[in-house]
Amino acid sequence: MSTLVEARHLVKTYGEVSVLNDLSLKIERGDFLAITGPSGSGKSTLLHILGGLDHADSGDLFFEGEAYPSQSKAVDRFRNTHLGFVFQFHHLLPEFTALENICMPGWIGKHEDIEARALHWAEALGVAHRLNHLPSALSGGEQQRVAVARALVHGPKLLLADEPSGNLDRQRSSELFDILQDVRKHSDVAMVVVTHSEEWASKADRTLHLSDGAWRI
Ligand SMILES: Nc1ncnc2c1ncn2[C@@H]1O[C@H](COP(=O)(O)OP(=O)(O)OP(=O)(O)O)[C@@H](O)[C@H]1O
Ligand SMILES: [Mg+2]
Secondary structure (H helix, E strand, O other): OOEEEEEEEEEEEEOOEEEEEEEEEEEEOOOEEEEEOOOOOOHHHHHHHHOOOOOOOEEEEEEOOEEOOOOHHHHHHHHHHHEEEEOOOOOOOOOOOHHHHHHHHHHHOOOOOHHHHHHHHHHHOOOHHHOOOOHHHOOHHHHHHHHHHHHHOOOOOEEEEEOOOOHHHHHHHHHHHHHHHHHHHHOOOEEEEEOOOHHHHOOOOEEEEEEOOEEEO
């Protein structure tokens, strides 16, 4: 494996609250890193920083050995090329079919071979037979699979996922992990996944635990 992302000495505070305190980590190509920790411990904050959606107060971030871009257009380009996101409340567009939903970010980003890649991921994730349906005609699990296919359609090297939290979503959360295991079988995209489930975290290659600004791997 070779290093895809390296974070060195990340610090993030909100007022008095220390969210990340001197956090360093490496994400290897094809890695599956789970992030756990109580509510408010900084899991989403870290995911946003790794995804170029937020900034640390200090520290350094590298992608394939180069510093993350800082200028906003370059950050957009970086995200649209290398990263995929499955975030909480990431809804599908209701008036478009599953296939159109999967293709949409690839079309907007003018990436090549989007339809072929969409079909590849739809098959890999078991929703190829549902592609002509609107999201409202799909089960929750199928919608989630479509959202993951959409996050992968442009061929990102790193997938960032913030699982639905709360007890009501336990089934959805374990389904998301099944889906991500399917992704692993079909590509070497690295994955960083926030999870409330210790059981599911145990299936990851490594687990990063956050608590009160402190962290351990
Ligand atoms: N924009 C902001 N302004 C001020 N405080 C913030 C902001 N965003 C997050 N925080 C605070 O930073 C801490 C970490 O938030 P974060 O959303 O990263 O937690 P989390 O681990 O993802 O929690 P959850 O499991 O509930 O999703 C919390 O105390 C939160 O209130
Ligand atoms: Mg969160």
